[in-house]
Amino acid sequence: MLKSAQTVIDIQPDAVSVAGKVGHWLLELALKAKDRFTVCLSGGSTPKLLYQSLADKKIAEQMPWEIIHWFWGDERFVSKKDPLSNYHMVEEAMLSKVRIPAKNIHAINTEVKEPVLAAAMYEKELKSYYGSDRLDPEKPLFDVTLLGLGPDGHTASLFPGTDVLSERLAWASAVVGVKPEARITLTYPVLESSQAVAFLVTGREKREIAKQVITGASELPAARVRPTGTLFWFFDEAAYPRI
Numbered sequence: 001m002l003k004s005a006q007t008v009i010d011i012q013p014d015a016v017s018v019a020g021k022v023g024h025w026l027l028e029l030a031l032k033a034k035d036r037f038t039v040c041l042s043g044g045s046t047p048k049l050l051y052q053s054l055a056d057k058k059i060a061e062q063m064p065w066e067i068i069h070w071f072w073g074d075e076r077f078v079s080k081k082d083p084l085s086n087y088h089m090v091e092e093a094m095l096s097k098v099r100i101p102a103k104n105i106h107a108i109n110t111e112v113k114e115p116v117l118a119a120a121m122y123e124k125e126l127k128s129y130y131g132s133d134r135l136d137p138e139k140p141l142f143d144v145t146l147l148g149l150g151p152d153g154h155t156a157s158l159f160p161g162t163d164v165l166s167e168r169l170a171w172a173s174a175v176v177g178v179k180p181e182a183r184i185t186l187t188y189p190v191l192e193s194s195q196a197v198a199f200l201v202t203g204r205e206k207r208e209i210a211k212q213v214i215t216g217a218s219e220l221p222a223a224r225v226r227p228t229g230t231l232f233w234f235f236d237e238a239a240y241p242r243i
């Protein structure tokens with residue numbers, strides 16, 4: 001692992017090894033937690049292997065499921081049963097395989113009329129869970145925020161050129177018109193309110209965009225994430241941009 005003051009880069013041989021490494025990393029952190037451990041889940045396809053590894057016996061039988069709360073960093077504004085749904089992906093990979101108290105699963109409710117309403121409702125849920133309307137840098141909302149990296153440098157549903165990139169007050173926003181399906185995304189201040197923000201990036205197709213992002217030179221959305229705590233990059237060999 002390469003370390004700087006606030007950034008840790010870990011490189012594994014392949015995507016399965018990344019999933020195993022991050023799975024054990026999360027297990028270690030969760031076992032150290034006292035009464036609550038809060039995770040903000042990433043959508044997309046990359047983290048599916050991780051969620052499957054968390055549900056695998058080797059980790060699952062040690063995981064303190066009863067104290068772990070699961071939130072989503074973004075969601076597609078589709079039914080929970082839709083294959084596009086990030087909830088659906090996590091449910092298939094993990095939630096359906098392990099015993100997690102229903103109260104610990106904080107899905108973004110997309111069964112409402114408008115994406116803006118879904119965002120407002122989720123903001124209310126986040127604030128109620130956190131216990132305040134104001135994020136305190138000394139008291140991060142999440143223990144771990146998991147993020148992916150899109151081919152255009154987006155992360156969560158923080159897409160290049162969208163207004164939500166400058167949103168500093170709302171905790172969750174609707175993002176409409178970028179993708180065929182509307183999105184709900186947490187905003188930077190909330191994603192960053194975390195002891196650890198971990199990007200999971202695998203596959204040769206991510207190497208170039210990853211290089212632009214980790215050199216910090218770019219204004220790409222993923223490059224603008226400034227966590228309260230430590231920033232982790234978990235790469236496989238194929239995606240790691242030899243800088």
Ligand code: 6PG
Binds near residue numbers: 044045086147148
């Ligand atoms: C989503 C994610 C999104 C994702 C990246 C990478 O809802 O799709 O939040 O930000 O992490 O697009 O996606 P892949 O892991 O599928 O490459």
